[in-house]
Amino acid sequence: MDEGDARKRKGGKDGPADQQSVQSKEPKTMNLQKQVGLLSGISLIVGTIIGSGIFISPKSVLANTGAVGPCLIIWAVCGVISTLGALCFAELGTMITKSGGEYPYLMEAFGPIPAFLFSWASVIVIKPSSFAIICLSFAEYASAPFYPGCTPPPVVIKCLAAAAILAITTVNAMSVKLASYVQNFFTAAKMIIIIIIIVSGIVLLAQGNTENFVNSFEGSRITAGGISLALYNGLWAYDGWNQLNYITEELKNPYRNLPLSIVIGIPLIIVCYLLINISYFTVMTATELLQSPAVAVTFGDRVLHPAAWLVPLFVAFSTIGSANGTCFTAGRLTYVAGREGHMLKFLSYISVKRLTPSPAIVFYGIVGMIYIIPADINTLINYFSFAVWIFYGLTIAALVVMRFTKKDMKRPIKVPIVIPIAMVAVSIYLVLAPIIDEPEWAYLYCVLFILGGLVIYFPFVHFKVKWAQKITKPITMFVQLLMEVVPAEEESG
Incomplete structure (x- = not known):
C-alpha cells in the first residue's frame, strides 16, 4: 500500500503528458479482470461438469432403478433439472453481476445470515472436500496402470492427489488466462474419450448389439x-451447472455469454451422458454393469482391446480438468466471502502482479489437502452433498422473492416464474427424500454443522469483537507482505 501511495505522489508531480503516459501503461486496476470469453465459459461448464461422475454414477443410478429404461430416463431428467436450475441462475447472474455464485443472491434477498451460512458450509466443507474427492479419483485412475491386477497403495493415491491439488492451485493463483488455457486443454482431452466411447457405442448399435435394450x-x-x-447420483454427475455464476465479474459481456454458455454447454452434456450410457449397455448387461469395478475401464477392455489403456489415461484427464474448473470457481466464492467480511479479510485481497485472488485460492487448496488425509471421505461427501440442494433451493427461492421485493431491478434475462417455483419444489424433494427413505443421524449432524456457523457469525462478523481483530490483523499483514496482495477496493486510489 505504501508503494501505491508513492505512485500517487509521483503522479502528482508529473506533467499532463506524463500522467497520460502513466495512465495508458497502467489501465488495469487492482480488481478481477474480464478475461473469460464465450469459449472459455462453455469449456468451464463442460469441463467442470464432465469429471469423474459419468464414469462412477451409472452404477448407482442403475442400482436404484433396476433396469435400463428407467436408468436412461433418470439421466435425461437430471439433465432437464440442471438446465432449468442453470436458467434460474442465469437470471440471477445477469441481475446481480457479482462473483461468488449463490452468496451474493442470498445476501441480496435474505440478508447476511443465510449468505454467511452458505459461505461457511461451502468454503469449509462442501467445496474443498469435493475438490479432494475429484483429485483422489484422478490419482486412482492415474496410478492404476502402474499397479496392474491390484489396488494402488493408499499412500500413493494420497500423494498423487496432493500433488494434483498443489499443481492446480498454483496454476489458478498464477494467472486467470493460464487457468483458462488449462481448462480448455483438458476439456478438449476429455471430449476425445467421450467421443471414442460414443462412436464405439454407435458402431456397436449399428452392428446389431441391441439385445440389452429389449x-x-x-x-x-x-x-x-x-x-x-x-x-x-445422476445430479452429482451434472453438478457444476452453476459454475459460471462464481466468476460473473470475470466474464466478458456476461449478459450475453452467461446464458449462451449455459444454453450451449448443458444440452451438449445431456446428449453426451445419454449416448455414453447407451454405449455402456451395448457391451454390458445391467447385471454386468453393476458388477463392474470401473464401468469405463470394462467398456475399454471389451471394445478397444490393445488401446484399452487410453481409457484410464483420458479419464484421468477428465477428472483433473474438473478439479481445475472447481478450483477456479470455488476460489472466487472464498474471495467474495472475504470481501463481504464473512471470512478472513486477506481472503479478499488481489495479487498485485497477477490480478488473481491468490490468497483465496491458496486457502482453498490447503483445506482441500486436509480432506485427503482421512482414509475414506466418500461417505462424508454423500451426507454433505444434500446440503448443496438446501442452498440451491434457497437461492432459487431468492429469485422468486426478488420478483416481488425488487421489481425495479434490471433483468436482462427473465425466466417464466413457473420454472423457479418448480425448481424449489424439486429441491425440497431432493433434500427430504433421502432422509425419509433412510433416516440417519449423519443428516442431522450436517444440519447442525451448517447452523453451527452462527457461533462464528455473531461474535466475529456481526459484533466484530476487538480481540478477534487483534488476532487477525498481524496474519493479514503477513499474508499481504508474503504474497504481495492488496485489497480490491484500492484499485482507483
Whole structure:
C-alpha cells in the first residue's frame, strides 16, 4: 500500500503528458479482470461438469432403478433439472453481476445470515472436500496402470492427489488466462474419450448389439426413495451447472455469454451422458454393469482391446480438468466471502502482479489437502452433498422473492416464474427424500454443522469483537507482505 501511495505522489508531480503516459501503461486496476470469453465459459461448464461422475454414477443410478429404461430416463431428467436450475441462475447472474455464485443472491434477498451460512458450509466443507474427492479419483485412475491386477497403495493415491491439488492451485493463483488455457486443454482431452466411447457405442448399435435394450423396463424398481437416490447420483454427475455464476465479474459481456454458455454447454452434456450410457449397455448387461469395478475401464477392455489403456489415461484427464474448473470457481466464492467480511479479510485481497485472488485460492487448496488425509471421505461427501440442494433451493427461492421485493431491478434475462417455483419444489424433494427413505443421524449432524456457523457469525462478523481483530490483523499483514496482495477496493486510489 505504501508503494501505491508513492505512485500517487509521483503522479502528482508529473506533467499532463506524463500522467497520460502513466495512465495508458497502467489501465488495469487492482480488481478481477474480464478475461473469460464465450469459449472459455462453455469449456468451464463442460469441463467442470464432465469429471469423474459419468464414469462412477451409472452404477448407482442403475442400482436404484433396476433396469435400463428407467436408468436412461433418470439421466435425461437430471439433465432437464440442471438446465432449468442453470436458467434460474442465469437470471440471477445477469441481475446481480457479482462473483461468488449463490452468496451474493442470498445476501441480496435474505440478508447476511443465510449468505454467511452458505459461505461457511461451502468454503469449509462442501467445496474443498469435493475438490479432494475429484483429485483422489484422478490419482486412482492415474496410478492404476502402474499397479496392474491390484489396488494402488493408499499412500500413493494420497500423494498423487496432493500433488494434483498443489499443481492446480498454483496454476489458478498464477494467472486467470493460464487457468483458462488449462481448462480448455483438458476439456478438449476429455471430449476425445467421450467421443471414442460414443462412436464405439454407435458402431456397436449399428452392428446389431441391441439385445440389452429389449424389454428395457423389465425388473425395474420404481419407488419414491429409489427415484430420489437415483436422481441424487445422476445430479452429482451434472453438478457444476452453476459454475459460471462464481466468476460473473470475470466474464466478458456476461449478459450475453452467461446464458449462451449455459444454453450451449448443458444440452451438449445431456446428449453426451445419454449416448455414453447407451454405449455402456451395448457391451454390458445391467447385471454386468453393476458388477463392474470401473464401468469405463470394462467398456475399454471389451471394445478397444490393445488401446484399452487410453481409457484410464483420458479419464484421468477428465477428472483433473474438473478439479481445475472447481478450483477456479470455488476460489472466487472464498474471495467474495472475504470481501463481504464473512471470512478472513486477506481472503479478499488481489495479487498485485497477477490480478488473481491468490490468497483465496491458496486457502482453498490447503483445506482441500486436509480432506485427503482421512482414509475414506466418500461417505462424508454423500451426507454433505444434500446440503448443496438446501442452498440451491434457497437461492432459487431468492429469485422468486426478488420478483416481488425488487421489481425495479434490471433483468436482462427473465425466466417464466413457473420454472423457479418448480425448481424449489424439486429441491425440497431432493433434500427430504433421502432422509425419509433412510433416516440417519449423519443428516442431522450436517444440519447442525451448517447452523453451527452462527457461533462464528455473531461474535466475529456481526459484533466484530476487538480481540478477534487483534488476532487477525498481524496474519493479514503477513499474508499481504508474503504474497504481495492488496485489497480490491484500492484499485482507483
